[in-house]
Amino acid sequence: MSSSSSSMIAVTPLLPVIVLLLAALGGAVAWLGRLGHGRAVVTACLRAALQLGAVSVVIAWVVAYSAAVTGFILLMYGVAAFTAGRRVTAGGPGWWWAGLPIAAGTAPVLAVLAGSGVTPLSGIVIIPIAGILLGGCLTATALAGRRAVEELRQRRGEVEAALALGFMPRDAAMEICRPSAAGALxxxxxxxxxxxLVTLPGAFVGVLLGGASPIEAGIVQLVVLVALLAAEAVATVVTVELVARGRFTPPAADQR
Structure with missing residues (x-):
């Protein structure tokens, strides 16, 4: 049995070539299909390779120190908040508010998992789980926020009509943007x-390859999926609330 049998990917000299070819293929298809993201596909793949390489080296040192684990999680949180905020506002005012729904979704779920003893407090476990939750909340915040902001912009007349009927500004905005933003879930x-039935997510496969039984891998994946869904639900609700209160958009006078 080869040394690579415990891994899903065989690490051979051909691997970098295959990765580059797949990145080029994705970029070419996006460009030819006029999706507007041809270059972004290639640069995203290159960034992923560089970042994963650096993170792999850093984590080997980080997991040995509690303070370093906390700092690394805070770094991931900062990047997630910045990325989601820029997606929602396209660089406009108020992007920093994205940190609130991400924290509101991630922190309590992570606290429940760690505080109950379901998740060990070791860095090698906490870091990937925190990363999964932060990534899910980033996606939920960006999708919900962007859809809500666009909906309010496109249906501004309906918001003003609701205001004319006596709705408070927050309630009028909520009636318009909430149904669309809910699609983020x-x-x-x-x-x-x-x-x-369709996929076997990464947590299941990773635990299975680590030597656990299929039952144990299934339990881990179930916990991750349920925790992720709970975190994203919280992040989506908080995001919609912030959009309805105008935290991601300039004052009404500046929009005219």
């Missing part, structure tokens, strides 16, 4: 509904 819902 659809990817997480679909992933949870179809797990084991």
């Amino acid at each position: 659809v990817p997480a819902l679909d992933q949870t509904r179809t797990v084991g």
